[in-house]
Amino acid sequence: MQNTKERSLGELFSELSRETSTLVRQEVHLAKVEMSEKASxxxxxxxxxxxxxxxxxxxxxxxLAAAIIALAEILPDWAAALVVGLVAAGLGYFMLxxxxxxxKNVDMKPRETIESLKEDKEWIQEQTS
Known part of the structure; x- marks a missing residue:
């Protein structure tokens, strides 16, 4: 590759364009992979x-059926059904x-992609200044 001082401005911009295009494709791929992992x-x-x-x-x-039948031996039928229903509902609520x-604790932000884009922005700014 030629020394930077020997290359024309057009060549430099052409190289920057190619590298930027490659960089964008890589960032899109990274974002897809990261979001796929989060979706999984x-x-x-x-x-x-x-x-x-x-x-x-x-x-x-x-x-419920077994407990209601068992409790119905010592409680009225409606009370047995109510007690068993409340216990079962409480357990189901806990699981849900x-x-x-x-x-709620799954972080959906593509943090690696965001960090990489920040680095890319800095690199592009260095290349154009």
């Missing part, structure tokens, strides 16, 4: 939420809150 993490939490909800529901139905809390 969210998918894991959502699937845990759905599976947890389905299991809780199926188990809840069986346990755990999953929602995990989803």
């Amino acid at each position: 993490e969210i998918g894991k939490h959502v699937s845990t939420l759905v599976i947890g909800g389905a299991i809780a529901y199926a188990g809840l139905l069986a346990i 809150q755990q999953a929602m809390s995990a989803l």
Whole structure:
């Protein structure tokens, strides 16, 4: 490659254009990869939420029936159903809150891309000054 002093202004701008184009493509690729990773993490939490909800529901139905029948031996039927329903609802609420809390903690900002873009901006400013 020629010494910078020997190259024309057109050659320098042409090289800067090529390097900037490559840099932009690399940044777009980085952003895609980073957002894909974040979407995958969210998918894991959502699937845990759905599976947890389905299991809780199926188990809840069986346990509710058994518990209501058992409590109906010592309480009126309506009271047995109410007690069992409140306990089951509380447990389900706890599980849903755990999953929602995990989803809220997922950071969706593409931090690596943002940092890399800042570095690229500095590099471009150095090249053009």
